[in-house]
Amino acid sequence: MNYIVKRKMIGCFAVFLIVIFGFGFAFTKDLTASTTAPIGITVAIDAGHGGLDGGSVGVSTGITERDLNIVFAKKLTKYLEDLGITVVNTRLDKNGLYKEVTDDYKLVDMKNRADIINNSNAQILVSIHMNKFSDQSQNGAQVFFEQGNEDSKNLAESIKNILTANFENARKLVLAGDYYILNETKPIGVIVECGFLSNPEEEKLLQNDEYQNKMCYSIYCGIINYLGITDTIAEGQYHQI
Template identity: 30%
Template sequence: MLKIVIDPGHGGKDDGATGPHGIKEKNLTLAISKRLADQLKQQLGATVILTRTTDRYITLDQRNAIGNRIKADLFISVHINAAESAAPSGIETYYLNTATNKAAQRLADRENRAFGKEIGTLQRIITTMHQNATTDESHELALMVQSNVIRGISKKYNGVVDKRVKTALFYVLVGSKAPSILVECGFVTNPKEEKRLNSAAYQQELASAMASGIKRYLETGKAAHRTL
């Protein structure tokens, strides 16, 4: 039986980012993750485990440990982006490796610091070495999810920005034994995207497109021979 862990970012005392109209990241990630879980059950018949199903605080170590404990086939962390200004928008997907650029690592550092985690230089090197076993598959998974999300959302919504697949050292992905990605579903600090992200219809489109990307990954490429 295919087992997938979905990790709704933040929760409990950790609100994550907050939009100009007070919409909190922790609530958006949970809503999207629940819809994604439903889609994966429908599209794949998978066993889906959420790291949290309510508004509660869970450490980063506890999150990826859940996936390893149940021997998950995939680990998907769901987040909402933020910026200092209201202008930035778009969707991007990350997998674990040295940062694509400084902006990518700043984002990872912000997420890591929210849980009191810092990844030092030595650990960065060790982390990259240990991830080699799943890096290629995580990269392929990220590409499939990102492309399907952009294509799916763009069919019904205008102005969707493809911020592409990137790499950074997100602590929540460190140590995962399964192919793992972190999806930034949009910018809550952008008023237009905040409104969309808080919409049940948009959340459903996101979840459906993400699930389609995951299904495509499982049916093609490196994952096909061992999962389906």
């Protein structure tokens, strides 16, 4: 079924309410729609892990967080770029950010990420991850902020608000964390754990294209709401893939 939702001065949240109650979830932007670029906004997107560091591993399919984080990072990048926001990615392939495998290759990787982010002049940083836990029943996306940083907490709340509106199982509390990628970088940053690869059901969903779109679109809405940007695609259209 194809459908079109005209957007005029309605926020992402309202769009998703319509979506949730009536139409399904997957959207792609009509690239013929006119956009007004928010001038000077840069967002850094960090796809967690890479190279030898595969991160969490899917309990049923064995998919790695390393590979899945890239898929989400690319989708989020596209939503932001379509609005005219400049995006800087720390990585866009499966490789880590280190040249050779030394004892401290993970630290080298993290330092290189921080350098890319700090040299980008980005105002916002979103680090994409997938969670895991020994109890396989644990599920749901969750947002983490930099301990003691009120701006980071507000950004986390903004993203969480959209996630909880669109995903029944998204965690309603944002949590403070002591993370290198947040502590050592200049932009207002958060970590989004998109779901649990240790939960077989969620592992499957996280590999579903429409589910990924819905998740990334929600993160996108959380970011632009925080920035106070009205989606300026006044004549824009969204349609089902």
